[in-house]
Amino acid sequence: MDHFSYSDGELSCEGVALSRIADEVGTPCYVYSTATLVRHARVLAAAFEGQDYLIAYSVKANSNLAVLATLAAEGCGADVVSGGELQRARRSGIPASKIVFSGVGKTAGEMELGLAQGIHQFNVESAAELRLLSKVASARGTQAPVAIRVNPDVAAGGHPNISTGKKGDKFGVPWAEAESLYAEAATLPGIRVVGVDVHIGSQIGDLVPMRAAFEKVVGLTRRLRDAGHQIARIDVGGGLGIPYQAGDAPAPPSAYAAMIAEVSAGLGVQVILEPGRVIAGNAGVLLTQVLFLKPAPDRTFLILDAGMNDLMRPALYGAYHRMLPLKEAAPDAPDETYDIVGPICESTDKFATERTLPALKSGDRLAMMSSGAYGAVLSSQYNARPLVPEVLVNGDSYSIIRRRPSFEEMIALEEIPDWLS
Numbered sequence: 158m159d160h161f162s163y164s165d166g167e168l169s170c171e172g173v174a175l176s177r178i179a180d181e182v183g184t185p186c187y188v189y190s191t192a193t194l195v196r197h198a199r200v201l202a203a204a205f206e207g208q209d210y211l212i213a214y215s216v217k218a219n220s221n222l223a224v225l226a227t228l229a230a231e232g233c234g235a236d237v238v239s240g241g242e243l244q245r246a247r248r249s250g251i252p253a254s255k256i257v258f259s260g261v262g263k264t265a266g267e268m269e270l271g272l273a274q275g276i277h278q279f280n281v282e283s284a285a286e287l288r289l290l291s292k293v294a295s296a297r298g299t300q301a302p303v304a305i306r307v308n309p310d311v312a313a314g315g316h317p318n319i320s321t322g323k324k325g326d327k328f329g330v331p332w333a334e335a336e337s338l339y340a341e342a343a344t345l346p347g348i349r350v351v352g353v354d355v356h357i358g359s360q361i362g363d364l365v366p367m368r369a370a371f372e373k374v375v376g377l378t379r380r381l382r383d384a385g386h387q388i389a390r391i392d393v394g395g396g397l398g399i400p401y402q403a404g405d406a407p408a409p410p411s412a413y414a415a416m417i418a419e420v421s422a423g424l425g426v427q428v429i430l431e432p433g434r435v436i437a438g439n440a441g442v443l444l445t446q447v448l449f450l451k452p453a454p455d456r457t458f459l460i461l462d463a464g465m466n467d468l469m470r471p472a473l474y475g476a477y478h479r480m481l482p483l484k485e486a487a488p489d490a491p492d493e494t495y496d497i498v499g500p501i502c503e504s505t506d507k508f509a510t511e512r513t514l515p516a517l518k519s520g521d522r523l524a525m526m527s528s529g530a531y532g533a534v535l536s537s538q539y540n541a542r543p544l545v546p547e548v549l550v551n552g553d554s555y556s557i558i559r560r561r562p563s564f565e566e567m568i569a570l571e572e573i574p575d576w577l578s
């Protein structure tokens with residue numbers, strides 16, 4: 158459930174009309190709902206009540222400091238994949254003791270940072286990473302708490318670009334090698350084994366593949382314990398899907414939590430969750446304005462002021478986003494079918510093909526729904542377009558939580574060498 162709905166003919170976020178934000182901040186612009194973020198965090202926490210769990214919000218989904226601070230206030234930890242994300246999490250008030258550090262390519266410097274901060278756990282994805290982490294930790298006279306991310310060879314379903322737990326994916330340690338890597342980990346002076354980690358993909362609506370992966374992980378945990386390893390935590394990753402369009406019915410957090418409780422019953426582990434999309438996805442929208450209608454012989458293009466550089470998911474994964482006019486259309490308003498595109502010089506700069514909407518004209522504004530996760534974080538300045546502002550609504554008021562940079566700010570890191578000036 159989210160807090161975006163029509164009220165008196167105006168699409169609103171909580172108590173604020175999105176037209177007001179579009180007028181005052183300009184478009185394109187991301188808008189997030191505090192009540193929705195909080196609700197999603199609480200629903201997940203309530204689902205796991207009674208289990209020993211840690212919600213480590215996956216910062217990659219939406220890493221704005223104000224979003225992180227909102228979730229920190231709800232008691233969330235963080236799943237980070239870079240030194241930058243780690244610093245964002247810490248700056249937003251997330252304690253190091255609730256941070257897990259994932260990712261296939263951590264540098265020695267990033268390991269140093271994690272150790273210096275005293276994070277909860279490193280999720281290690283290869284033998285080479287494990288050895289380097291041991292070296293870095295030993296040099297500091299400490300041991301790194303480690304879970305090894307295993308690749309269970311389970312297909313997550315959904316889009317192949319966001320499937321991560323199949324043999325051949327770059328993620329995790331191949332299933333057949335996991336136990337020998339744990340054996341090596343036990344011999345490394347800078348490593349303290351604490352758990353097992355898995356993450357099979359994103360936007361997974363069906364619990365069957367998740368269950369298959371977690372059952373394998375529970376079996377592995379028992380074998381590792383028999384071999385003398387202290388496995389006190391299972392990190393189940395993220396991946397729970399959200400509804401993007403009518404008819405989508407992903408498994409709810411309650412069913413997900415019940416499945417995990419059942420699979421891990423009697424194991425006595427802390428369950429670490431790394432949810433991203435399920436918390437942030439439906440808590441945000443991208444506001445955009447129709448620049449032009451461009452009739453072509455076989456279709457009409459609706460050209461928006463938002464492009465793939467602002468919201469990359471459709472170009473990257475063919476993702477679907479609902480589009481709602483900020484002014485509610487009259488019930489008898491005529492419909493039109495459009496190809497909806499942005500202003501970027503790429504053919505993939507397309508948000509929808511043959512999408513039927515209430516007839517629109519230049520200047521009308523739309524919200525691209527469900528854009529709170531993997532939206533702003535994937536944006537770029539391609540075509541020298543400024544990063545879009547981000548706004549956080551809280552009840553009847555809002556705050557700009559990232560402003561639009563000026564042209565001077567956009568070029569501030571660049572230099573023209575002397576020989577050219």
Ligand SMILES: Cc1ncc(COP(=O)(O)O)c(C=O)c1O
Nearest residue numbers: 215356359395396431432433434
């Ligand atoms: C290791 C890891 N954890 C958590 C997540 C968050 O996934 P989601 O946003 O689908 O919950 C991802 C994203 O793919 C990931 O790679």
